[in-house]
Amino acid sequence: MKKSVTTKASKTTLQSRRLFYCIVPFIILSFLFSYFPLHGWIYAFYDYKPPLKLSQCDFVGWKWFQTLFANKTQVAQIVQVMKNTLAMSFLGILTSVFPIGFALFLNEIKCKWFKNVVQTLTALPNFISWVLVYSVAFSLFTDGGMINSLLLHLGVITQPIKFLDSDAHIYSWMTFWNVWKGLGWGAILYLAAIAGIDSELYEAARVDGANRFRLMKEITLPSLMPTFFVLLMMSVANFLNNGMDQYYVFQNSFNKEHIQVLDLYVYNIGMTGSSLSLATAISMLKSIISLILLAIVNFVSKKTRGESII
């Protein structure tokens, strides 16, 4: 009796060990690419000056963290940068409902080839780099660009409108470009989710006399909610990471005050000013804030929806 228990136990250990070995490569990978780079944080505490080795540089402790808040003007700059970052991330999250709506309506189109054409055409901009997007924007919206020439010729305006080099509506502009670029791509996930909805649900609802809009509202939309919330939570964790390439190509002296998001700020003062230690310090702060945000969202989600992602 006793013997059989031990064999059983050793069998399960063997089994779980085997399973464990299966995930070992992935543990190694995530350690290498996600945790190992964290040792670079040490640069934030040194006055690092390449080409010198770290051992040849001075240890400065918390100096770089203090520099960020050294005086009123510095704080004002950081506050402005955070405002921009949060505002644009927030707008990004607000507009993340657009792909759902788009997918919902696209799904209702019965003409298959037209649906496919629309889907492909809207997904394409996602693959265009921001540099190219800017060159399109430049030829459309600059003073001698298409839009201004058109309006001037039609006599709508007498002076070219400054679209690119003005501070007005910069958040909306950036959000507009983002939506234009990401709409079709974002809808793909939802279209896939829609395809997975049980068709019996629709049939039953139709029998009960639901029209097309009721079907969309009562069945398709609620079925998409879990996907939406997972994506939402993931985007909140990336709240501070709204990327920099978009803002980098669109930035100029006139809109910089409101376009400079955290990543771009790090780039502008860290890389172009070649102060790697300071840039490391800022990105450390950023990781910590992101972590806190994720924990909060996760907590809220657990409380309100009973689901969590971590």
Next chain:
Amino acid sequence: MKKRILSLLLCTVMTATTILAGCGKETTSSSGSGDGNKDEFITVDVFDTLANYQGIQSGWFAKVVKDKFNMELNIIAPNVAGGGDTLFQTRSAAGNLGDLIISKTENGRFENMVKAGLLMDMTSLLKDKAVLTNYKEAIDLMNGDLETKGIFGIPGEISNQSPLVSSEGIEPLVSPYVRWDSYKAIGYPAMESLEDFIPVMKSMQENTPKSDSGKKTYAISLFKDWDDNMMVGTKNYASLYGYNEIGFVLVKADGSDSQDITSSDGYYVKALKFLFQANQAGVVDPESTTQNYDILSDKYRDGQILTSLWSFQGSSYYNTVEHKNMGKGFMPAYIKGSSPFSFGCYPNGNGKTIIAIGSQTKHPERIAEFIDWLYSPEGMEMAGQANGAAGIEGLTWEMKDGKAVFTDFGEKALPNNNVPVPKEWGGGSWKDGVCALNFKTLSIVDIDPRINEPYLTSMWSSELAKRTTPLDLDWQEKSGGAKTTIEFLENNHALSVAPGTSYLQPEEGSDITTLRGQCKAVIVDDSWKMIFAKDETEFNSILKHMQDTVKGLGYEQVLKVDMKNAKDLADSRIKAVEEYNNKSK
């Protein structure tokens, strides 16, 4: 079961190899032979912060190098790779920049490279080499202040002329180049001051309203790509009066004045005001704010822009032979009281850039020989072709009646044209074969002992004699017979030559660098806003915003450093002239 374990193993091995593949040391195919024996063909990795081309040097210059040294140059160019200093940082972290190193030195970089063990001591390698015997003083001065004794770097642009001679040959750093045809059409109006330039530009714009392709013309067009401590397009107007930048300070060429750029009565703010007024008068291209250098260059080629301060922008792009024969093109006008800035020659070399040998190289002897050759007259003619020297004797130029002249081929190919090179000279196109190192070993205006004329072909008597197009003749007539811009300015005593010195900006603290980064962003942004301000009130309020913000950030600390550097630079200029005079006595 077995299968599963096998696949698991395979999986692990594959992951491991992928990871480890990145860690392996680069294996070099060639090894050994530290001596000067050239039997073995080698590839030399050149880490070159000045180069604008990345990859293996090709064409006629590659053939010259192969025939002479049995090697090829693999140029690694941070400028092309992009990402600012990243390439330098990663390579130096690996402890091996390259076999041959051409690098900037300021802000303590040279000292740090030596300290980090990236450069090789060349003392024994250069013994008995001409470069050391000829330029010992310059080399000793460059390496004198290092903690480790030895020869680690050789400065560029070494000259045997007075520091008061312009090192730029025929065109200074800046000059008020105007579209001469347009200026002629409005009757060559005289300009008493910079302010007079605005109405002149306005009438030029009215006179020439359309470019060659029918687009609207503007007198001034700016771009933002090269803005650093301040807005370059604005600083250039201060340079018209003999000032150039060091940090946040403008220093006069002779060292007699140093100005804080944010001060309301300094030349920088004056230049901002000038551009603001020009914009109010409607002569500034509104696309200035968003365009880049390439877009602007195309506008110059099309004739959309009517003035230019840089000769390499206006005249290089628009003064084609065809245009010049039509009497069209950029020529310098004269603004009374101006005195354009020009860099003087460096009797002790320009230590801002050096050439050095990497500490890990396997072929130090051969690289030392190559460096020695670069500093020889023949090396200057060939490698210096990128900066206007003549190229290969017998192919692009020859001696005729004791004078250096272009051959028919040179006529077509020089300075930098897309002309096929005969097979026996290396093939390819002339332009693609030009030496990509972009490092000036000797001053391009020095006399080539082989021809008794400057290396710079545009200064050859045979070349100056060719300036006979309608455009040239008209300009020469109005300019008192001068053949070149520098000659013209010198005749008017209106050229500010900044004596070339061995002064190097010392290393600054990281906190200063950080503050500088923040301050310059404010200065550049507000400068642009000031030029395009609606009215005078807005102009003044942005100026005040700029002054207050940088002050709040801690500008004073940075300015203190820059002022000290400016003073040291000014002192070194005075000293350089004295030293040269004493020596030549």
